[in-house]
Amino acid sequence: AAGVIQSPRHLIKEKRETATLKCYPIPRHDTVYWYQQGPGQDPQFLISFYEKMQSDKGSIPDRFSAQQFSDYHSELNMSSLELGDSALYFCASSPLTAWRAEETQYFGPGTRLLVL
Amino acid sequence: DAKTTQPTSMDCAEGRAANLPCNHSTISGNEYVYWYRQIHSQGPQYIIHGLKNNETNEMASLIITEDRKSSTLILPHATLRDTAVYYCIVLLSGSARQLTFGSGTQLTVLP
Numbered sequence: 001a002a003g004v005i006q007s008p009r010h011l012i013k014e015k016r017e018t019a020t021l022k023c024y025p026i027p028r029h030d031t032v033y034w035y036q037q038g039p040g041q042d043p044q045f046l047i048s049f050y051e052k053m054q055s056d057k058g059s060i061p062d063r064f065s066a067q068q069f070s071d072y073h074s075e076l077n078m079s080s081l082e083l084g085d086s087a088l089y090f091c092a093s094s095p096l097t098a099w100r101a102e103e104t105q106y107f108g109p110g111t112r113l114l115v116l
Numbered sequence: 117d118a119k120t121t122q123p124t125s126m127d128c129a130e131g132r133a134a135n136l137p138c139n140h141s142t143i144s145g146n147e148y149v150y151w152y153r154q155i156h157s158q159g160p161q162y163i164i165h166g167l168k169n170n171e172t173n174e175m176a177s178l179i180i181t182e183d184r185k186s187s188t189l190i191l192p193h194a195t196l197r198d199t200a201v202y203y204c205i206v207l208l209s210g211s212a213r214q215l216t217f218g219s220g221t222q223l224t225v226l227p
Contacts, residue, residue, distance in 0.1 A: 033215075107159030110158070
């Protein structure tokens, strides 16, 4: 079965540089979520999109922005990178359902970002 | 969303059942109990979820108490590959609800 695709899988950047992470949801999934997981920490929600509109916002720094495109893929743009941005970034998607009472999120393999 | 309490760590012998408890005493009537796990540095993986009734799938069983204040995830025959952090998450489902990961339980399956 198709899974969530994230690219790149690994990324090394210098401080103050920018980075763009991409997420391709499972086909027919209309909702995308982004999570950040620092070293030794649990995943933390950043932001989500439903039908290309931002639907929920968590602890996402102002230096980060994201969007969902017409083909439902999403990009997380990170500017003025700091050492503390080094983390695993996961994207998840959830499916269209006739009624939204149950929404299982399916996670991608993550992008490991290292800021030097 | 209701908060959850899980033991920090548990061990289980390979081939035996692993029973992972979760306390969610403040759960409300329309909140679901979800279980995810994360094998080291991989993306979290959905296991199972339920509202009131016990649920079973190919991975695990979920037992929810009648008062819904606690639940137990059961891996019937644990293998070494089940070593992971297991997260119990209570979720008021709606439009694009975020998952709030608590500390979870580190399950170590021993040979």
